[in-house]
Amino acid sequence: MEKRTLILDENDLVTAYHTRVLPALVYIEHTCLVTKSVSAGTGTVIGYQGNKDEGWLPLIITAGHVIKNKGGHESHFKLTRYDFSNLEKPTKRTCEFETGDGGSRSPCGILYTGPRKDIIDIGFIRGVKDCTDGKPFFQGEPFEGTMSIEDDWYWSAEGDHVAWAGFPSLAATIAGRPQPCYFEGQVSAFIATDDFVTYLLDGHNTFGVSGGPVWAKRGENLPRIIGVISGYHSILHAPQMPGLVIAVPIQPVRVFLEQVWGAFGRSKVSQPGSRAM
Secondary structure: OOOOOOOOOOOOHHHHHHHHHHHHEEEEEEEEOOOOOEEEEEEEEEEEEEEOOOEEEEEEEEOHHHHOOOOOOOEEEEEEEEEOOOOOOOEEEEEEEEOOOOOOOOOEEEEOOOOOOOOOOOEEEEOOOEOOOOOEOOOOOHHHHOOOEOOOOOOOOOOOEEEEEEOOHHHHHHHOOOOOEEEEEEEEEEEEOOOOEEEEEEOOOOOOOOOOEEEEOOOOOOOEEEEEEEEEEOOOOOOOOOOEEEEEEOHHHHHHHHHHHOOOOOOOOOOOOOOOO
8 A cells, every 4th residue: 555645734723633633532442350341432531640750640531431430440541552553454552541539640541520529520530651562652852742732711613613533433343443533614603601611613523533633733733632521412303413522621621630639730720711713
């Protein structure tokens, strides 16, 4: 197969997928050790903990329902990153672990527990520093394998062009292995109530994409993650009509990560302000 030639603009959404999202995208397999139930989804490496001497632990964001266990049982996680430089024979690196006690360097999966925790469908995984091949999860500097998230209280507006990605189960069936896919559409609505905020996106979603990143470009900045795919809603009595993709905004998540894990300790998060139009 001849090598593909991609004509890319460093600031557009498609380029962000190839150069910034794919290196940070993670296929998540989650098994409850008691019930043996298995779920799969998508995650994105958005941060890290540790130091050069002790090693770097990846911090991964996903949808809460991807890592949730009924009854609070212990979990086993298998996280896989793919390199598609060779399309015919992509390579992968995997790390596996069982959840620990949540200590400072313990691998764990936790649900968002900040304000409106019953509504915000967000989960986090803190992985281990080494993969099953004995090599570090981060092969170079840790920031090289992460995707930046929106670091201010600016919201995308209706009509904004956005993109998202994930590992659809249908694509895996066709490819014979997990296969990341690119999606794009527009923000149809930004809903803000006393209880929650959410994006409704005009586009496609399917099984396996839950937890995938949603990114957008604002001004001259490089595209950043603005939300996380949570689900797809349509009208039950009219299934032939298209629905809308649900995405959870990233801003409350950043505050939570700063407070719980100090994941972005060198950054300042401003107070909520008006929405950028």
